[in-house]
Amino acid sequence: TASTLPPRGAGPNSGEDVYDYIVVGSGPGGAPLATNLAKAGYSVLLLEAGDDQSGDISTQILQIGIPQFTNRWDFYVRHFADDATQLRTNHLTWQRADGSLWVGNGSAAPADATLLGIYYPRGATLGGSSVINAGATILPSRSYWDSIGRLTGDRSWNADNIRNIFKRIEDNHYLPPGTPGHGFNGYFDTNGNNGTIWERAPGTTAILGAMVSELGGDPADTISLATRDINNVSPTRDQTPGLYGLPVHANETWGRFSARDLVLSTLAVKKPNGSPRHPLTLKTHALVSKVLFDTKKPKGRGRKPRAVGVEYLEGQSLYRADPRYSPSTSPANPPVRTARARKEVILSAGVFNTPQILQLSGVGPKSELARLNIPLVLDLPGVGTHMTDNQELPIVGLAQQPFDTLPSPYDPPGLVCAFGFPGDPCIDLWRQGLGPYARASLNTNAFTLATNHSSPPGEVDVLFFAIPFPFRGYWRFDAVVNFPPDPPTTFGISMVKINPGNRAGTVKLKSTDPRDTPNINFNIFSEGATRDLAAMREGINFGRRAYEGVPAPYGPVLPTEPPLGASVQDEEQWIREQSFGHHASGTCAIGRNGDPFAVLDSKFRVRGIDGLRVVDGSAFPAAPGAFPVTSTFLLSEKASEDILRDARRRV
Numbered sequence: 001t002a003s004t005l006p007p008r009g010a011g012p013n014s015g016e017d018v019y020d021y022i023v024v025g026s027g028p029g030g031a032p033l034a035t036n037l038a039k040a041g042y043s044v045l046l047l048e049a050g051d052d053q054s055g056d057i058s059t060q061i062l063q064i065g066i067p068q069f070t071n072r073w074d075f076y077v078r079h080f081a082d083d084a085t086q087l088r089t090n091h092l093t094w095q096r097a098d099g100s101l102w103v104g105n106g107s108a109a110p111a112d113a114t115l116l117g118i119y120y121p122r123g124a125t126l127g128g129s130s131v132i133n134a135g136a137t138i139l140p141s142r143s144y145w146d147s148i149g150r151l152t153g154d155r156s157w158n159a160d161n162i163r164n165i166f167k168r169i170e171d172n173h174y175l176p177p178g179t180p181g182h183g184f185n186g187y188f189d190t191n192g193n194n195g196t197i198w199e200r201a202p203g204t205t206a207i208l209g210a211m212v213s214e215l216g217g218d219p220a221d222t223i224s225l226a227t228r229d230i231n232n233v234s235p236t237r238d239q240t241p242g243l244y245g246l247p248v249h250a251n252e253t254w255g256r257f258s259a260r261d262l263v264l265s266t267l268a269v270k271k272p273n274g275s276p277r278h279p280l281t282l283k284t285h286a287l288v289s290k291v292l293f294d295t296k297k298p299k300g301r302g303r304k305p306r307a308v309g310v311e312y313l314e315g316q317s318l319y320r321a322d323p324r325y326s327p328s329t330s331p332a333n334p335p336v337r338t339a340r341a342r343k344e345v346i347l348s349a350g351v352f353n354t355p356q357i358l359q360l361s362g363v364g365p366k367s368e369l370a371r372l373n374i375p376l377v378l379d380l381p382g383v384g385t386h387m388t389d390n391q392e393l394p395i396v397g398l399a400q401q402p403f404d405t406l407p408s409p410y411d412p413p414g415l416v417c418a419f420g421f422p423g424d425p426c427i428d429l430w431r432q433g434l435g436p437y438a439r440a441s442l443n444t445n446a447f448t449l450a451t452n453h454s455s456p457p458g459e460v461d462v463l464f465f466a467i468p469f470p471f472r473g474y475w476r477f478d479a480v481v482n483f484p485p486d487p488p489t490t491f492g493i494s495m496v497k498i499n500p501g502n503r504a505g506t507v508k509l510k511s512t513d514p515r516d517t518p519n520i521n522f523n524i525f526s527e528g529a530t531r532d533l534a535a536m537r538e539g540i541n542f543g544r545r546a547y548e549g550v551p552a553p554y555g556p557v558l559p560t561e562p563p564l565g566a567s568v569q570d571e572e573q574w575i576r577e578q579s580f581g582h583h584a585s586g587t588c589a590i591g592r593n594g595d596p597f598a599v600l601d602s603k604f605r606v607r608g609i610d611g612l613r614v615v616d617g618s619a620f621p622a623a624p625g626a627f628p629v630t631s632t633f634l635l636s637e638k639a640s641e642d643i644l645r646d647a648r649r650r651v
């Protein structure tokens with residue numbers, strides 16, 4: 001079949017590209033696993049479609065680490081199958097006849113504009129999205145991990161076990177050494193604010209104080225509460241709402257830690273003779289197009305197809321979501337390579353690309369594969385389904401005066417950072433461990449709420465972070481936006497829905513061309529909508545009451561968005577149409593035995609296939625807490641243990 005690997009010695013590879021394991025994708029799912037397997041002595045090929053951008057300073061400093069032209073893929077997704085609803089979303093991206101981008105809803109779109117969809121960037125570089133994300137590092141609730149154990153009957157999924165993995169990998173820079181539940185010698189740098197940022201940001205602190213007060217606390221405690229550890233081990237942590245610090249994956253001088261560091265540091269270890277200590281081979285510019293299966297041997301009773309390698313296209317920016325891709329300059333027929341795995345192939349290409357690769361390989365919903373005439377290897381209806389996301393929405397308000405941050409006495413007078421633009425004086429300071437980039441920023445606060453609609457009851461189900469601008473979602477910085485600029489008195493209480501009920505998102509192939517993006521539809525608020533909308537409305541009302549309570553000179557703050565005075569129905573419509581996400585999970589989910597939609601078993605093995613696992617954000621059976629990245633590192637560490645245990649058993 002099309003998926004069969006050429007015999008060893010045949011073709012351009014001549015058998016030389018053979019490894020114990022092949023890992024596809026170097027993000028938080030792939031990198032820990034690839035490096036752990038190599039450190040255990042197994043030969044590993046790590047294939048990454050992007051390139052190594054570690055020389056780009058914006059990827060080194062957390063505060064300026066926004067998605068760049070060189071390190072991201074631009075996906076455009078749908079939130080709804082229904083066009084009329086979709087067109088009311090205010091942050092749709094459209095392409096005009098001259099190629100420029102325009103952002104706005106359908107009512108005002110220029111006549112020459114074609115709808116691309118809702119912009120949804122992903123990291124596509126060595127280290128994956130951990131190189132471009134905001135770095136928020138919050139563990140999900142204990143019940144989240146325990147529920148995977150209950151779902152699968154696999155007791156290794158339990159909160160204590162996962163906390164032990166966290167302790168092993170963390171290198172905490174914001175708590176006293178020895179703090180229970182934390183680690184201080186691992187690779188996963190975490191940092192958090194020490195309170196001083198709030199002393200110089202009186203407006204933001206006043207808003208946080210009003211939120212504390214609204215929950216029955218004393219606003220005089222605001223600064224000390226804003227340094228509280230949200231990843232604490234208290235047995236009541238998940239049921240204790242209120243203000244905390246928001247930790248991030250960053251080192252002691254707020255340099256970004258990412259999955260890239262793990263790969264580069266593993267490659268850098270040498271033996272005394274100068275040869276690599278660990279048998280890890282990294283190939284960037286390698287876009288995996290399919291998994292190859294052994295379909296030659298006669299099928300015995302119960303014999304499953306076996307993954308034996310991968311096929312990949314070689315070259316830079318081959319995927320059409322890469323902003324550097326151009327139909328005129330990108331090669332039409334890049335070289336096609338294969339690599340063989342003695343033991344296993346592990347897909348860690350992220351929530352959109354892992355299900356794309358599986359479907360291109362003939363593993364997925366039978367009807368979908370038949371639609372594109374892809375030879376069927378296994379009918380696995382759950383591939384590319386059950387996608388979930390944390391819905392987010394800002395509660396926007398206008399204060400009585402602008403939100404200023406007072407200068408730090410430690411900075412040169414008149415210092416103004418340019419956030420990575422040429423001549424940024426703060427970059428040189430950061431190199432010396434000084435200046436604003438070497439300190440916590442204003443978004444290092446987290447405020448949780450347990451609404452009357454939380455599930456499990458009593459557990460926090462909404463997380464806010466308070467910032468002096470409205471975070472309404474993503475669009476490209478070079479797009480023209482069709483919204484009026486926000487005045488400097490604008491504030492945003494950003495709301496993230498924890499444990500969302502919707503898992504109706506899908507990733508389906510657009511074509512059999514591996515360079516095409518798939519069709520992605522989150523189908524938001526299709527499932528569990530009553531509960532989620534009610535919880536988010538309760539969150540909005542909490543934010544509005546807090547705004548009213550902000551004292552002079554900043555308050556009272558006038559809530560402006562979602563629009564005031566709307567009926568319940570209209571407000572729900574606003575939430576449905578204007579909320580957004582960027583934490584997609586679950587497109588190849590772990591599930592219980594007997595569930596036809598369970599793509600993976602509890603050990604990350606693709607059900608019905610030997611030698612193939614999925615280890616990335618696709619594997620989560622539900623959204624992991626408010627922020628997925630830490631859980632993805634933990635998942636990868638857990639998978640490493642499972643895979644190494646199996647490898648030793650087979651020896």
Ligand SMILES: Cc1cc2nc3c(=O)[nH]c(=O)nc-3n(C[C@H](O)[C@H](O)[C@H](O)COP(=O)(O)OP(=O)(O)OC[C@H]3O[C@@H](n4cnc5c(N)ncnc54)[C@H](O)[C@@H]3O)c2cc1C
Pocket residue numbers: 024025026027028029030047048049050067121122123124125126127128129130132133134135136137138286287288289348349350351353354357582583584615616617618626627628629630632
């Ligand atoms: C802008 C942004 C902000 C975010 N902020 C936060 C946050 O503050 N906190 C948080 O917890 N989470 C955040 N996230 C989400 C978080 O970063 C992701 O959930 C996490 O990185 C997922 O890890 P992953 O390994 O599943 O996939 P990814 O990190 O997406 O990595 C997948 C890798 O696979 C590669 N790849 C894809 N297809 C192929 C192919 N065919 N062949 C070879 N390689 C391939 C990609 O290039 C990429 O490097 C954010 C994400 C973004 C994009």
